[in-house]
Amino acid sequence: MRLTCISLLAAAAALASGNDADLRVPCCPATATAAFTTAIPSGDPCPATRVSLCYTGTALQLVFAAEGAGEPYFNATQGTNDDIWAYEVMEAFIHRGQDDPQQYFEYEVSPNNVTYNAFVYNPSRERKAGAPFDHAFVENPFDDGFAVNTVLDAHAETWTSVVSIPLALFNGENPKGSTWRMNFFRTITNATMFPDQKLCGWRNPGKPNFHITGAFGTVRFV
Numbered sequence: 001m002r003l004t005c006i007s008l009l010a011a012a013a014a015l016a017s018g019n020d021a022d023l024r025v026p027c028c029p030a031t032a033t034a035a036f037t038t039a040i041p042s043g044d045p046c047p048a049t050r051v052s053l054c055y056t057g058t059a060l061q062l063v064f065a066a067e068g069a070g071e072p073y074f075n076a077t078q079g080t081n082d083d084i085w086a087y088e089v090m091e092a093f094i095h096r097g098q099d100d101p102q103q104y105f106e107y108e109v110s111p112n113n114v115t116y117n118a119f120v121y122n123p124s125r126e127r128k129a130g131a132p133f134d135h136a137f138v139e140n141p142f143d144d145g146f147a148v149n150t151v152l153d154a155h156a157e158t159w160t161s162v163v164s165i166p167l168a169l170f171n172g173e174n175p176k177g178s179t180w181r182m183n184f185f186r187t188i189t190n191a192t193m194f195p196d197q198k199l200c201g202w203r204n205p206g207k208p209n210f211h212i213t214g215a216f217g218t219v220r221f222v
């Protein structure tokens with residue numbers, strides 16, 4: 001059996017280091033949660049969103065939970081790597097390393113259990129007008145070891161996605177002790193608003209632009 005991680009040691013490491021991180025992510029089944037309730041960039045209220053994370057030796061596990069979702073708005077004809085970001089999604093931007101990245105992974109999931117999986121090339125670190133900005137898709141995420149399961153609860157007006165992303169994607173297996181950069185977002189729209197969206201997020205970039213990498217939070221695996 002592959003060595004995964006050892007909870008007791010992980011707890012000791014959490015006490016010893018990583019106190020400067022915005023989020024300290026433990027070995028599964030314990031989790032750490034990034035929660036947010038504000039819009040980008042205004043700071044106006046957003047319905048509560050939570051992203052709970054943990055790791056094994058080979059995977060990053062994320063549980064995305066959207067509250068106050070009303071009747072989630074998505075396009076049922078879309079499939080993997082389509083422009084689901086134009087509708088309602090929850091998102092994680094992920095980079096292994098401590099720098100403000102110029103290349104990172106963008107993961108999105110829709111209330112319809114459809115995902116978007118792309119490496120972003122953003123050399124200006126802010127999607128500057130006129131600067132290069134590109135995507136390289138992960139074409140077969142489910143063959144590659146990704147997993148997702150999305151449950152809509154119409155009565156509670158919530159939707160929840162349980163996600164697993166292979167750490168090999170980042171050359172990042174056995175991440176204990178490493179510090180990464182991440183941000184988490186949620187887009188909100190409906191039939192009346194579309195194509196306008198309300199943007200909500202964990203670390204506010206100060207502009208209606210998710211691709212400002214200096215705003216990404218620091219995430220330490222403990």
Ligand SMILES: *[C@@H]1O[C@H](CO)[C@@H](O)[C@H](O)[C@H]1NC(C)=O
Binds near residue numbers: 075076078082083
């Ligand atoms: C839904 O997505 C499909 C495929 O991307 C697109 O052709 C269609 O125009 C979209 N429908 C609406 C109502 O936006």
Ligand SMILES: *[C@@H]1O[C@H](CO)[C@@H](O)[C@H](O)[C@H]1NC(C)=O
Binds near residue numbers: 113142147149150
């Ligand atoms: C979500 O999609 C994944 C990948 O296709 C599939 O394995 C899973 O069963 C789906 N879950 C639901 C609840 O539809």
Ligand SMILES: *[C@@H]1O[C@H](CO)[C@@H](O)[C@H](O)[C@H]1NC(C)=O
Binds near residue numbers: 189
């Ligand atoms: C869409 O959202 C706007 C802004 O929150 C709201 O005023 C409107 O009633 C909503 N429309 C629908 C169809 O839910």
